[in-house]
Amino acid sequence: MNWKIWSLKKSPWVFHVNVGACNNCDIEIVNCLTPKFDVERFGIKLVGSPRHADALLVTGVGTRQAAVRLREVYRQTPKPCVVFLIGACPCGTGIFYKGYHVEGPVDKILKEEDPNAIIAYVPGCPPKPEAIISGVVKALAAL
Amino acid sequence: MNQQELNGKISQIKDRLTAIEQPLPNRVYLSCESENCYSVNKFLFEEVPARFVIATGIDAEDCFEIIYHYSYDQTGCVINLKVFIRDREKPAVESITPFLPAAEWIEREIHDILGIDFINHPNLRRLILADDWPDGVYPMRKEVKK
Amino acid sequence: MKKSVKKPVLAVGPFHPLQEEMEFFQLTIEGEIVTDIDVRLSYNHRGIEKISEGLQFDQIPFLVSRICGICSASHPLAYVQAVEEIAGVKPPERALYVRTIINEFERIHSHLLWAGLAGHFIGYDTVFMWAWKYREPVLDLLEEITGNRNNYGNVRIGGCREDIPNELIPKILKELDEIEKKTEMLTKAILDDPVLHARLKGVGVLKKEDAIKYAVAGPTARGSGIAIDVRRDDPYAAYADLDWNVITQPEGDVFAKAVVRLLETFESIKMVRQALKKLPGGPVSVEVKEIPPGEAIGRAEAPRGETFHYVRSDGGNRPVRHKARAPSYVNVPSFKASCIGQHISDVTLTLAAVDPCYSCTERMAVLDSGGKVIADYDMLLRLSREKTEHIRKSLGLPKKKMEDLPIG
Numbered sequence: 001m002n003w004k005i006w007s008l009k010k011s012p013w014v015f016h017v018n019v020g021a022c023n024n025c026d027i028e029i030v031n032c033l034t035p036k037f038d039v040e041r042f043g044i045k046l047v048g049s050p051r052h053a054d055a056l057l058v059t060g061v062g063t064r065q066a067a068v069r070l071r072e073v074y075r076q077t078p079k080p081c082v083v084f085l086i087g088a089c090p091c092g093t094g095i096f097y098k099g100y101h102v103e104g105p106v107d108k109i110l111k112e113e114d115p116n117a118i119i120a121y122v123p124g125c126p127p128k129p130e131a132i133i134s135g136v137v138k139a140l141a142a143l
Numbered sequence: 144m145n146q147q148e149l150n151g152k153i154s155q156i157k158d159r160l161t162a163i164e165q166p167l168p169n170r171v172y173l174s175c176e177s178e179n180c181y182s183v184n185k186f187l188f189e190e191v192p193a194r195f196v197i198a199t200g201i202d203a204e205d206c207f208e209i210i211y212h213y214s215y216d217q218t219g220c221v222i223n224l225k226v227f228i229r230d231r232e233k234p235a236v237e238s239i240t241p242f243l244p245a246a247e248w249i250e251r252e253i254h255d256i257l258g259i260d261f262i263n264h265p266n267l268r269r270l271i272l273a274d275d276w277p278d279g280v281y282p283m284r285k286e287v288k289k
Numbered sequence: 290m291k292k293s294v295k296k297p298v299l300a301v302g303p304f305h306p307l308q309e310e311m312e313f314f315q316l317t318i319e320g321e322i323v324t325d326i327d328v329r330l331s332y333n334h335r336g337i338e339k340i341s342e343g344l345q346f347d348q349i350p351f352l353v354s355r356i357c358g359i360c361s362a363s364h365p366l367a368y369v370q371a372v373e374e375i376a377g378v379k380p381p382e383r384a385l386y387v388r389t390i391i392n393e394f395e396r397i398h399s400h401l402l403w404a405g406l407a408g409h410f411i412g413y414d415t416v417f418m419w420a421w422k423y424r425e426p427v428l429d430l431l432e433e434i435t436g437n438r439n440n441y442g443n444v445r446i447g448g449c450r451e452d453i454p455n456e457l458i459p460k461i462l463k464e465l466d467e468i469e470k471k472t473e474m475l476t477k478a479i480l481d482d483p484v485l486h487a488r489l490k491g492v493g494v495l496k497k498e499d500a501i502k503y504a505v506a507g508p509t510a511r512g513s514g515i516a517i518d519v520r521r522d523d524p525y526a527a528y529a530d531l532d533w534n535v536i537t538q539p540e541g542d543v544f545a546k547a548v549v550r551l552l553e554t555f556e557s558i559k560m561v562r563q564a565l566k567k568l569p570g571g572p573v574s575v576e577v578k579e580i581p582p583g584e585a586i587g588r589a590e591a592p593r594g595e596t597f598h599y600v601r602s603d604g605g606n607r608p609v610r611h612k613a614r615a616p617s618y619v620n621v622p623s624f625k626a627s628c629i630g631q632h633i634s635d636v637t638l639t640l641a642a643v644d645p646c647y648s649c650t651e652r653m654a655v656l657d658s659g660g661k662v663i664a665d666y667d668m669l670l671r672l673s674r675e676k677t678e679h680i681r682k683s684l685g686l687p688k689k690k691m692e693d694l695p696i697g
Contacts, residue, residue, distance in 0.1 A: 020333050024358030024439045027402070034421040064273035065331040095352055098343055099336040101273065126358070127441055138267045167374070169523060170586060194517070196597050197506040197619075199612040212586070212597065221586050223599075245504035245619055271334045281492030284341055 009140045014084075015053035015077065019070050020104065021060030024126040025087035029057055035142025037129045044136070050076040055136075061089040061096045062104025070106070071113045082139060083110060083120045086132060088125045116143075149191070153222070156186050169220040180209075180226045180238040187213050194199055200253035202285045206230050207234045207259060213225045228259065238264035256283040263282055314624075314640070321633050326625055343612040346372055346602075348579050349611065350444050357615055359402065362395040363591035363614060364598070365444040370525055371587030371600040372446050376580050382527075382569040384448035389527040390564050391435065392589065393441055393557040397468065398427040399592035400550045400557075401645050404475060407547060410637045411488055412674030414568075416479065423471040426464050433457065448574025453651045458565050469558050481692055484681045489544035492631070493639030496541055499626035507594020508553065509643050512546035514539035515559045519590040524678050526589075531563050541627075543642040550644075580606070592618055617645045633674035 018026055032039045033046065047053055050073045062070065088094035090106035103109060103129070110117045122135035144152065146168055153171065157163060162174040166279050193213035194217060201208040207228040212255050214221055228234045238261035240247045250261045251270035257279040259269055272282075317325040326401035337356060341349055357364070366388055373380065401424045408416030430437040435441040435451050443450050446450075453461075479485055495505070500513040510517055518535045520528040536552045538545035584601040594616030601610040620643045628639050 018332075020335055022355045022358045022361075024355070024361065025356055027439070031421065031425075034425075035418055036422055036425045060333075061335060063332060064276065065333060065334070068275075069332070095355060096335045096337075096340060098340050100339055101276075101331075101334045101336045125355070128438065170374075172584075194501070196595070197612065197614040199599050199610065201601070201610050210599065212599065214522075214595075216517045216522045219519075221523070221588075223586070227560075243504075244502050245622070246623075248618065249623055269331075271330045271333055282336060 009143060011045070011134060012054040012082070012136070012140065013045045013047045013052055014055045014057050015047055015050045015073070016057045016059070017050075017070060017073050019060040019066035019090070019104075020063035021087065021089060025059040025089070025124075028126045028129055028132060029059070029086060032129045032132055037133065039133060050074075051078065053077050053081065055084060057081045057084050057086055057109070058090050058106050059086050060106075061093045061099070061102045062106045062109050063099075063101050065101075066104045067103045067109050070109055074110060074113055074117070080118065081142070082120060082135060084120045084122060084132075084139065086122050086124075086135075087127060088123050091121045091123050094125065144215075144217060146220060149215055149218060149220060152191060152213065159183055169218060171222045172244060173222065174225045174227065175237045177226055177228045181225055181239060184211055184239045185242055186195060187211075187222060187224065188239075191215060193241055196221070198249045198253065198258060199244065200283065202257060202259045202283060204285065206231065206259065209236065209253065209259070211239075234258065234262070235260040235262055237262045238267075239287075240264050240266075255281075257281050258284070316628075316633070316636065318633055322634060323628050323633060326628055327526045328621065328624075337613065338611055340610060341613075343607065344658070346608065347446055349608070350446075351442055352615055354440050354442060354444075356569055356613060359395070359399045359618075360591035360593060360596060360615060361440050362443070362617070363589040363596040365442075366392060366526070367403065367587040367589040367596045367598040368600065368611070368613070369444050369446050369587065370589070371585045371598045372580060372602075373577075374585035374587065375583040375600060375602055376577055377448070378447055378575065378577050380448040381571050381573060381575060383452070383571045384573045385527040386564050386568050387449045387451075387453055387573060388444060389531070390453065390561050391431070391441055392526065393561045393564070394427055394431055395441075396557045396592045397472075397554050397561075398424045398431075399474070400554045401427070401475075403550055403592075403641075404479065404547070407543075407638065407641050408479075409672065410641050410673055411485075411677045413485075413677075416475070420475055423468065423475070426468055430464055432495050445574060446580075447577040448572070450574070452573045453565075453568070453570075458568070459644045461565060462562065465558055465561060469555070472551070472554050472558070476555075479547065479551065483684055484677065484686060486544065487680045487684065488539075488677050489638070490542055492543045492635045493642050494542045495627040497539075497624055500541070503623035503626060504619050505594070505623045506616045506619055507591070507644075508549045509536045509545050509623065510596060511535070512549045512642075513541035517595075519588050519595050522555060523588060525587075527564060527567075528560075530567065531560050533560050533563075543638055546642045546644075564565060580604070593617055617643075623644050632676075633669060634676040635672050637669050683686050 056077055085091050085106055093104045094130055096102050107119050120139035122132055124131050158180040160173050160175045164172040188195060193215045196212040196214050199210045209226045209273040228236055238250055240250060250264055253259055254267055255270055255272045315327045316323050335374045350369060353364040353368050354361040401420045405417040405420030432438045434453055435443045445559040495513050497513050500510055500515055514534055514537055521535055525554050533556045538548050580602045582602055582604040586596045589596045597614040600608050603609050624643055625639055631639060
């Protein structure tokens, strides 16, 4: 197996991008770090720059203004990288699909940038921390 | 001031208003034309004095309406000032930001989404629409569908 | 003579800094003092008010509870109250109490969240981990009652969707006792710590006159001595029947706002206990068939301040206009008054004290006049924590560890 993928699976460093979220999913992601769920014991770490990341956690619908930024972040993330779409919003714009400022869904924005992007979907509004962890683990196991 | 005194205070400016309604004891709706917008707002903020809450911009088919919402916390009364802007071609009204910094953002927002010009606004730049949003498209106008 | 001094601009981000990006907050600094700030919204603009015009009245509570994740009980409540005012509908007593209980639980977990964040910004990560750990029981209780940890979706026009089963009440009361004990510990740990006194006092002061000019609300206003609280001034739900206090502090600095939030948490616990004991019987909603033409206001006190909704109806089944104002909309601009003249190491803390919704905090950036990032969030966070360390050393105190916190 490709050693890059192996190291990604072992302890993925994640970078969180908010492209127009209400914050519920963002808070559930941060909840994953707190003592009750504590993903740091699995080696999952939130990093401060996309350049250090193995995986992106994207929340939010993908507003017009944020789409530009999302593409830039994706470009900066070294490949291979997995993009996790956390929540109903990035998976399919959720309740905001009629919004005039919504460019999403996020997989459409990313596929325009890179048709071979590896994308994993974790729906929910917000998905519980257990669901997020389960989604991340399943996606990494499938790699 | 109790509610009765508040009502009395508001009637001091009734010559600048075109209507005063009070459907509930703690909900007051005042109407005025755009020429009096600045002075009535100044009265509400400085003389009453009431706390500015927000302003709502509405595209009401034959005119534009901006409703300035104020809260008089001692009695829990919400005073709503409806300002009617009759010119639909070039809607404009005087900005209240010079004496009320709290209104800066909402006036910029109404400018973005409805295209109303705020005269003398110190900083009338884009606030909430994307950098690449086309000029002249005002999403909250009724004729604009997505 | 033209000033040729380059004014560097600084970037501040939340947990997840953005680099090389035109960001939300642009701070201009001279040396190490902030001289100006500018804000760029838009990243989070989803056009909710326009979406509202396309939805039916009873669908909108689900939309507005997703305006912001931590105020997700206050927005639908404010909206529903406006529509009930138009329709002239009074929900049953029990519904009012259930609404109060859910909203106060939200306030408890929101203030604990804030306490954790503030700890993170000054380098007290144990406070962060600890506060968020003890939020979890509140979220679990909310899940048992409403089915979701956040986004409760419990409010509908005419009452509530889910009732609090009477069998659950003893468990809730027992959990509340635990939560109160932990909050007491956290409050003591924060308010009795001399390093925190030195770090937070006098920082990010929002003077009362500025607070009025910027029309701030919530703990941001109450921390500057302005005693406003929608629950007392314009009572809604069951607040008029409960015995509680409005907490204010006069100083206007970060410490004052921390005190207000922590003491408010105790008031909320008190209110939930009273509401559970007085919970009347009966249905939790009434049927509402039509919304007549009209307009009305609904407001609620969210953890961050006053949430204000204006709804206009023409008798159809969709609103003509729906305006939603979150408290952060007026609180965040006051950052201009409280941040200018401050040292850059205090910037993250001053913004955190206003307690903006994350999506606001996320967009802070500092760029130089050439558009180049000269400092990012990581650096500002480090500066803030270094200042705390410096203060701690100058007071000659040992570093606080999780084991030092009084347990029991």
